Amino acid sequence: MPFRAGLEAVLIPLAALIFSMVLFGAVISLVGVDPLAVYALIYKGAFGTWFSWQNTLRQTAPLLLTALCVALPAQLGLVVIGGEGALVLGGLAAVAIALAVEGAPPVFVQFSMMLVGMTVGGLWIALAGVLRHYRGVNETISSLLLFYIAVAIMNHLVEGIMRDPASLNKPSTRHIGDANMIGAIPGMDVHWGLVFGVVACIVVYILIFHTTIGFSFRVVGGNLRAAKMAGLPVGRLIVISCFIAGGAAGLAGVFEIAAVHGQANASLIAKYGFTGILVAFIARHNPLAIIPVALLLGGIEASGGLLQRRLDLPDATKLVLQGIAFVVILASEALFGRIRFFQARPA
């Protein structure tokens, strides 16, 4: 990528983010709180201490994976926003398989959880791909509806046959057992999901830009007519990309279960799938750019608690910031190619 174009891809989203922080500050001052204090607190809660760094990284892990669920189909021109559904079902499937093979060696249980969780998540989003290609159903709508169905399925099972009778006021499944839990990365209080997420981003980047199937994805996304003329199996490519994407979100669900909650219940629906959409859009669907962006938004997520405690701001404050950022980022897309500085100039 030419230098100026690269700069454009970094600076425009960055400027948009800063602009949304300013807007957010304006909203905050309307509530009568000093925006500078809020910024300082966000920084402190996100990156101020080793403790908050770990907090941030724990939030980052699922965001990396759910952002991939958006960024990969985006290469084919698809806007998939239902990653949360794949996350929920992936997590639920992980619990189911862990309980089914109870007593097996932990490594085997953990491996099965990942395999099954990713497969179920993958199939869930692939369904949106199938509907899109073979029935012409808009994938944005269908993936969103599939999220609601996923939640209904989870509630049905968690309150029904999978319910642990001992869970009284918060219906939950049985715990998968402490031995089967995936532990923390040595030296920090952050689970292995972070490493898997970073590796997944790198792998997907390589997939998109260095393999023939990634090339096919980009051709389909860039011009469907040219893809057909080249004889590319468009339908199959759509379904495959959705399957991989759903697999990533499903893996996020597996870690939520196997590294955080240990059992499936309403806490599984933490909306990482939706924040992941924001991450992917700010990263302009570039898997490597997802890594720093997920860190940034993970930090904002992590600082929510501090804002609540210190300034008595509602937990929804961070949603306000995310909402503003999302709108501003989408609007800033229109700036690409319009700013003269970034256009090629005499060398």
Next chain:
Amino acid sequence: MSSAIGIDIVGMTKRFGPLVALDHVTLKVAPGRVHALLGENGAGKSTLVKCVIGYYQADQGDLFLAGQRRKMLSPRDAHAVGIGMVYQHFTLVPNMTVAENLVMARASVPFKINWRREREKIDSFLQKTPFGVRLDDPVTDLAAGEKQKVEILKQLYLERRFLILDEPTSVLTPGEADEVLGILKDMATNGDITVLMITHKLREVSAFAERVAVLRSGRLVGEGDVSDLDVHDMASMMIGSRTLPTPVDREARAFPPTTSRQGLQIRGLSADDDAGAKALREVDLTVQAGEIVGIAGVSGNGQRELVETLAGQRNASGGKILVHGETYQATRREMAAKGVFCLPEEPLRNACVPAMSVAENLSLRAFDRRPLAWRQWWLRKGAIRQMARQQIARYNIKPPIPEMPIASLSGGNVQRAVLARELAPEVTLLVVANPCFGLDIVAVAEVRRALLEARNRGVSVLLVSEDLDEILELSDRVVVMFNGKLVYETPIEDADLAVIGRRMAGH
């Protein structure tokens, strides 16, 4: 009607990165005349007029209007002083009527449109122009020539007095082109408008333009009165010291014994158009190895659907396609195994990924095979770049930068890139649609030569073209398509222009 205006372009320079697209171009465009702008593909013609209209900002140089310096920061500034542009592709809203398109094009459309008053205005405006168009027809129903007339009419209705036309006739038949250009010339002679038109067709320049200017590699290399120049002079100004490729002869057909003689067989093929109406009606056609079959016809009679079905972009609703005697379903594997290639019209829209690089676009056919891929799944970027360098050199694609997004190439250079890709050595069946649209004279000669060479090698070529001269020059057999059917067929030796013309009109 207000009177024509002229412009002076002085020392205009435009660079795209290291590339100098315009190099101190100074050109006087006097009012009330038809000016032609000539030049090879990538010479900078479009860039020059885009700088005039304010679509690009020139790096240096000035624009004078009636002696006054003007800065065009956007096309809106140019419109405000009466400069308008007609693009090569149509900009009309297809499912609105002609009248609606005219009203909606105005810079300020009122919130509530008083259609009766508008209608009266348009009617009285039409009286003053020599264009005969039906105001209530939806634009979709119009032929290409009529659409182009409406585009021009729209400019006049918006009171533009300086019209820039970028290859306005490339989508028109010679008859349509003559009509449109004739009207423009008369209006210019009347002093109503000034016309600056870009074209590759020297015949049109001789017939309709008064002044001609020639660009080569961004520089103005010649200008003069058309009356002083013949086609030959203009051609040599354009290409400089380069020479036109010598035409090849159509050799007597010698069939290579290994290929089956029936290259392409189409049996009862039907297909629908985008709106779901029948566009192809049980077409039967055979193209033998080493034969060029030309399909003549007025555009919109099913040619596009035929090409798209063969290219794999459209599903057939009935019938079948056989290639070398076997059923063909336009899968990637079949294309590669059987050597089926395609050169569709509007290559940037049909055969390229605009945002991807020239190198990536050149590898669209073979990226998943050796030598461009390792084990069918790993892209060998080095090999891709090297292949692209070779093709760029061989087909003289400019600028020679493999990493450049293909959308930033000039129209003719996009066409060359697709040509380079589709004329692969392994081709045995080539489906071609209007291959010379937008190409300069050198490139036209090269393309025709390449097609004949392919034929002489034993390739089956199906040539769909709206240019009858091209069909007559290249084909071994001519077929006429009308209303989705093949209605007439003749070997080239017996081809009679009058009969073909009548069959094209449906008689």
